[in-house]
Amino acid sequence: MLYIVIPVFNRQQFTRACLLSLRQQTRADFRVVVVDDGSTDGTPRMLAEEFPEVDVVTGDGNLFWTAGVNVGIRRALVLGATRIMTMNNDVLALPDFVAQMLRWADRHPRAILGALELDAASGQPVYGGERLDWRTNTRQDLLTALPPTEHHGLHAVTYLPGRGLLIPLEVIEEIGLFDEKRLPHYLADFDYTSVARRHGFPVFCNYDARLSTYPDESGQEQTRRKHSLRGYFQHLFGIRGGGNLRNFTHFTIKNCPRPFLPYFLLNGYARRLVGYFLH
Incomplete structure (x- = not known):
C-alpha cells in the first residue's frame, strides 16, 4: 500500500x-x-x-x-x-x-x-x-x-x-x-x-x-526576494535558508566523491555568498 x-x-x-x-x-x-x-x-x-x-x-x-x-x-x-x-x-x-x-x-x-x-x-x-x-x-x-x-x-x-x-x-x-x-x-x-x-x-x-x-x-524564493542584510543572513544561516552554508557542507561531505571535494566546496560557498544578490 x-x-x-x-x-x-x-x-x-x-x-x-x-x-x-x-x-x-x-x-x-x-x-x-x-x-x-x-x-x-x-x-x-x-x-x-x-x-x-x-x-x-x-x-x-x-x-x-x-x-x-x-x-x-x-x-x-x-x-x-x-x-x-x-x-x-x-x-x-x-x-x-x-x-x-x-x-x-x-x-x-x-x-x-x-x-x-x-x-x-x-x-x-x-x-x-x-x-x-x-x-x-x-x-x-x-x-x-x-x-x-x-x-x-x-x-x-x-x-x-x-x-x-x-x-x-x-x-x-x-x-x-x-x-x-x-x-x-x-x-x-x-x-x-x-x-x-x-x-x-x-x-x-x-x-x-x-x-x-x-x-x-518556496521559502528560499521568498527570502531571496527581500534583498536585505537580514534576508542575506537568513539565506546563508537560517534553517529555511536556501543557501545555508552548514547544510551545503554536510550534503557535500556526505555525497561528493573525495577527489572533487575541495573544489566543489569552494565553488559552492562562492555561489552562495554572491548568488543571493543575483536573483
Whole structure:
C-alpha cells in the first residue's frame, strides 16, 4: 500500500487544494498521512471536518520539513506502508499522477521516482530533474537537454526533491530515514536520494507523472526576494535558508566523491555568498 506523507505548517489553502487534488485521482489505492506541525490558521479543524479519511499526526511546531516527514513515515510504516511518497502541501497532483507513479513503480520496484513539475499558473514544465557533474559543480537541466519528443517515461537523475517522491520500502529498510539532525529543512531530499543512488537504487524523474507547483511560494524564493542584510543572513544561516552554508557542507561531505571535494566546496560557498544578490 502506498502512503503519501505531507508535512504542513499553516497555509491552510494550499493543504486543502492539495488534498482535494488527491481525492480526484484515477487510482484510489493509497492513503494520506498529514503531519500538522502546530498550525495556528485553522488547519487542524479543516482536516478534521473536511478530510476525515486523512490520518493526522500532530507536531509541536519544531519539526520543520525533515523531522516532519520522518514522523509521517514512521506512522505510515506502523499502518502497513510498502511504499512511501513524500509530498509538499503546495502542489496539485494531476488526476493520473498516482496511477502513473504506481505504473512505473511496478515496472521498477527498487527505483525512487520523482515527478515532472508544471507551473500552476501557466501549465508549462518548470522542473524535470537534473544531472550533477561533481567535478565542476555544474548541472544539466533535463528539461532543456532532452528534446520534447523524449518528455515522457523515466529519466535517470542525480537526485530528486521531496515534492512527490516515491520511495520503496526496501530503500528505507537499507538506508533509514531522512537526515533530520544535519539537514533539518533544505537539502534533506537531495541528500536522501543521493545516498540511495550510491547504495544501488535507481533514481528517476517520471515524466508521465505530473504535479502543478507554485515556484514563487518556496521559502528560499521568498527570502531571496527581500534583498536585505537580514534576508542575506537568513539565506546563508537560517534553517529555511536556501543557501545555508552548514547544510551545503554536510550534503557535500556526505555525497561528493573525495577527489572533487575541495573544489566543489569552494565553488559552492562562492555561489552562495554572491548568488543571493543575483536573483
